[in-house]
Amino acid sequence: MNSQFLNYIYRAGRAAAYPVQGMWYFARHREFWPLWMGRLLPLSIISLIVYLILFLFAYLPQVGFLAIWQGSGAWVNALILTLGEGQVLIQALFEGFFVDECRVDIFDATLINEGLVDLVAPQRLLFPDAPNSVKMLGKPTSRAEYAPWSFTQLFELVIYLPLNFIPVVGSPAYIIITGSRLGKLSFHRWYKLRGLSRRERKSEAKKYTWDFVWFGTVAMVLELIPLLAFFFLLTTATGCALWVSKLEKKARGWGADDQVRAEEGQVRSDGEGTQTGPQEANGRTGATVDENEPPPPYSDDPI
Numbered sequence: 001m002n003s004q005f006l007n008y009i010y011r012a013g014r015a016a017a018y019p020v021q022g023m024w025y026f027a028r029h030r031e032f033w034p035l036w037m038g039r040l041l042p043l044s045i046i047s048l049i050v051y052l053i054l055f056l057f058a059y060l061p062q063v064g065f066l067a068i069w070q071g072s073g074a075w076v077n078a079l080i081l082t083l084g085e086g087q088v089l090i091q092a093l094f095e096g097f098f099v100d101e102c103r104v105d106i107f108d109a110t111l112i113n114e115g116l117v118d119l120v121a122p123q124r125l126l127f128p129d130a131p132n133s134v135k136m137l138g139k140p141t142s143r144a145e146y147a148p149w150s151f152t153q154l155f156e157l158v159i160y161l162p163l164n165f166i167p168v169v170g171s172p173a174y175i176i177i178t179g180s181r182l183g184k185l186s187f188h189r190w191y192k193l194r195g196l197s198r199r200e201r202k203s204e205a206k207k208y209t210w211d212f213v214w215f216g217t218v219a220m221v222l223e224l225i226p227l228l229a230f231f232f233l234l235t236t237a238t239g240c241a242l243w244v245s246k247l248e249k250k251a252r253g254w255g256a257d258d259q260v261r262a263e264e265g266q267v268r269s270d271g272e273g274t275q276t277g278p279q280e281a282n283g284r285t286g287a288t289v290d291e292n293e294p295p296p297p298y299s300d301d302p303i
Contacts, residue, residue: 019235050089107238111248175224179218
């Protein structure tokens with residue numbers, strides 16, 4: 001019984017650590033930076049304006065309302081409530097339409113860095129002679145989503161906002177409940193790359209229900225930080241890819257030597273120069289790629 005309890009604690013801590021590991025990994029891989037600076041920094045500035053308006057006109061009235069029965073704790077709960085309202089607005093305006101493409105690119109590039117090119121290749125064109133994993137990425141050959149956006153997800157965020165009215169436990173409950181769904185959605189891209197059916201995805205997700213709660217809780221806290229929320233969306237996707245790569249290597253029975261060989265195989269493929277265009281799973285080639293260009297934008301429609 002005690003060992004089972006310790007196992008749950010270990011799994012919770014390990015899952016919660018991946019979003020933080022993603023920050024460190026993102027910072028060390030300079031090829032990831034243009035995805036943030038070129039695509040999402042302007043949206044971050046716009047999101048800051050949204051938060052400024054909310055804090056100017058909504059924060060203090062909500063503090064006064066919550067103080068009726070929460071006392072001094074109203075300041076904290078009103079803060080979480082206002083940040084949650086901002087997150088709902090930003091998701092409705094931007095996240096599902098502009099951010100997900102970047103998260104797919106970050107996720108796939110991290111898998112490539114970890115030697116899992118064969119997992120990514122069937123789902124998108126690749127430039128095998130590109131100088132780094134980000135520039136290897138061409139257009140997806142099928143619908144590509146990191147986490148599917150839906151009105152149901154947005155509706156749940158709105159429905160759970162009143163939890164912040166409950167003293168002491170309300171705000172943590174809001175973060176954990178919404179975070180658990182966020183964690184569950186984080187494996188969507190992995191399931192897609194593996195070609196799992198809806199039933200297989202549900203069966204697979206049951207194995208990680210506990211882990212999703214804590215991964216998603218940390219991710220949710222990071223998403224509530226104004227200005228940096230979009231940045232943390234990318235670093236969390238990086239952390240998720242690191243988690244997935246570990247699970248993939250374990251499922252394949254890879255040891256340290258296998259990992260080195262996989263990465264060396266990627267380097268040789270990048271440096272051979274025998275192909276000058278994007279490569280699909282079947283090895284087709286196409287036009288050359290300018291190594292100074294970021295990966296091309298794409299739509300969710302198959303090519």
